[in-house]
Amino acid sequence: MIILLLVLGLIMGSFFNVCIYRIPREGSICYPPSHCSNCSSTLRIRDIIPLLSYMYLRGRCRYCDEKISLTYPIIEVTTALVYMILYYKFSLSIEFFKYSFLWSILMVSAIIDYRTQYVYESISKVGFIGGIFFSLINLIYGGRIDHILLSLIIPLVFLGGIILLTRKIEALGLGDLELFIIAALYLSPTTMVVALFLSVVLGGIIAMAYLLKGYKRKSIAFVPYIALGTFLALIFEEKIIRWYFTITL
Ligand SMILES: [Zn+2]
Numbered sequence: 001m002i003i004l005l006l007v008l009g010l011i012m013g014s015f016f017n018v019c020i021y022r023i024p025r026e027g028s029i030c031y032p033p034s035h036c037s038n039c040s041s042t043l044r045i046r047d048i049i050p051l052l053s054y055m056y057l058r059g060r061c062r063y064c065d066e067k068i069s070l071t072y073p074i075i076e077v078t079t080a081l082v083y084m085i086l087y088y089k090f091s092l093s094i095e096f097f098k099y100s101f102l103w104s105i106l107m108v109s110a111i112i113d114y115r116t117q118y119v120y121e122s123i124s125k126v127g128f129i130g131g132i133f134f135s136l137i138n139l140i141y142g143g144r145i146d147h148i149l150l151s152l153i154i155p156l157v158f159l160g161g162i163i164l165l166t167r168k169i170e171a172l173g174l175g176d177l178e179l180f181i182i183a184a185l186y187l188s189p190t191t192m193v194v195a196l197f198l199s200v201v202l203g204g205i206i207a208m209a210y211l212l213k214g215y216k217r218k219s220i221a222f223v224p225y226i227a228l229g230t231f232l233a234l235i236f237e238e239k240i241i242r243w244y245f246t247i248t249l
Helices: 002-025 051-055 071-090 093-117 120-139 146-168 174-186 191-214 223-248
Strands: none
Touching: 002 071, 002 093, 002 120, 051 071, 071 093, 071 146, 071 223, 093 120, 093 174, 093 223, 120 174, 146 174, 146 191, 174 191, 174 223, 191 223
């Protein structure tokens, strides 16, 4: 099972690389076939085997020797690792598929947001459709609709609070809210609260570090923290809640 997940994760990661590269360039995900971004040579199967081709080509294009970005193998390995960790935590359950799907959407959006400061509708749409699909499955298996609604209300109340405090609608990007609402379709209310809490803390720490270094940027890409916060919430939810109550009570 672990080997299967490793292979599947690497292949999915390789597909996410294509999405991350092509979606901001408004390109089709299936056409044209994979090619080198430098010399435009069409890549053959042996050039696009996840991770392995990067290793035996020593990180360079076979045709023009241009360096291949290290982000490609990193995304492939990260995807495989996350799938394996989620399997370890949830075994082969609906939760496993649901959270693997959510993570995939968040990771692709996070990297595109980091590079372009944009959240693209095409990915959000897939996230919404998946979220509605998994919510329906949840309801069929005895899940409660008030729990789903509660999860959805949490990010809305949070955004409302931020707007009231800062008196600015754009304080948190609408794209960020969109992804919080997508995440809410997949997460229980408790996990949603922990995910939101962790995203804001992690994002806040990084924003502070930027400020201290005198780094002036109008806004930081927040989706990477939503992705990271959600992942940590899924894995460490109980521990984080226990820790929070031991330090506050
Ligand atoms: Zn090339």
